[in-house]
Amino acid sequence: MSVTLKIFTVTIFFLYSFGSFAQNKYEREYRIRKDQFPTLALQILDTNITDTKRLRFYKETDSAKSSYEAKFKKDKLWYSMEFNVAGNLEDIEITIKPLDIPSDVLARITRYFGMSFQKYRIKKIQQQYLCSANEDLTTTLRNAFQNLLIPTLNYEIIVSGKEGKSYLEYEVLFNAEGNFINKRKRLPANYDHVLY
Secondary structure, eight states: OOHHHHHHHHHHHHHHHHTTSOEEEOOEEEEEOGGGSOHHHHHHHHHHOOSOEEEEEEEEEOSSOEEEEEEEEETTEEEEEEEOTTSOEEEEEEEEOGGGSOHHHHHHHHHHHHHHOSSEEEEEEEEEEEOOTTSOHHHHHHHHHTTOOOTTOEEEEEEEEEETTEEEEEEEEEETTOOEEEEEEEOOOOOTTOOO
16 A cells, blocks of 8 residues: 555545534524514414413524524423424424433433533433424324324433533434434523623
8 A cells, every 4th residue: 555545544534533523503592573483384383283372483593504493382391393494394392301201212311421421411301303204294293292202203402511621512312212313512502682
């Protein structure tokens, strides 16, 4: 093997190893008025969602895309419905507690956190129902609002983990069996509303 080929191979290996690190999630969320929300998304909410409390509308921007989110409380659970810019439903998330996750799945997730961080603290857990092309809207809505444990759901967990001497916040995604999907760093909360 020639020296140039060895250098090329080592360089490619080195560059690919950077892709395995966590992506950064530069996400900012801010509240908007109802009339700033996409019309199609409002129609979906009006026809399918009833008996809600504390309905709020948000626009979310991150490094890759923009989206809209409607957050509300229904049947004592906190829901978040995310829509793309056109107003099509992307996913529905329900805030849950660790005891709502099957014990074997929770064991896999905690094992992953134990191996990844020196110390960690789970800040928020959401059960995520993705709206896919091969599943109609009514099925996704029914699965989410009946809180069904289906094989296609994901668990989105916000965790503060200690690496070295400092804590960093991550958004980690697991599938229904508790297998790791991806991990992204989160920016600290936006405190623009605080006056000094």
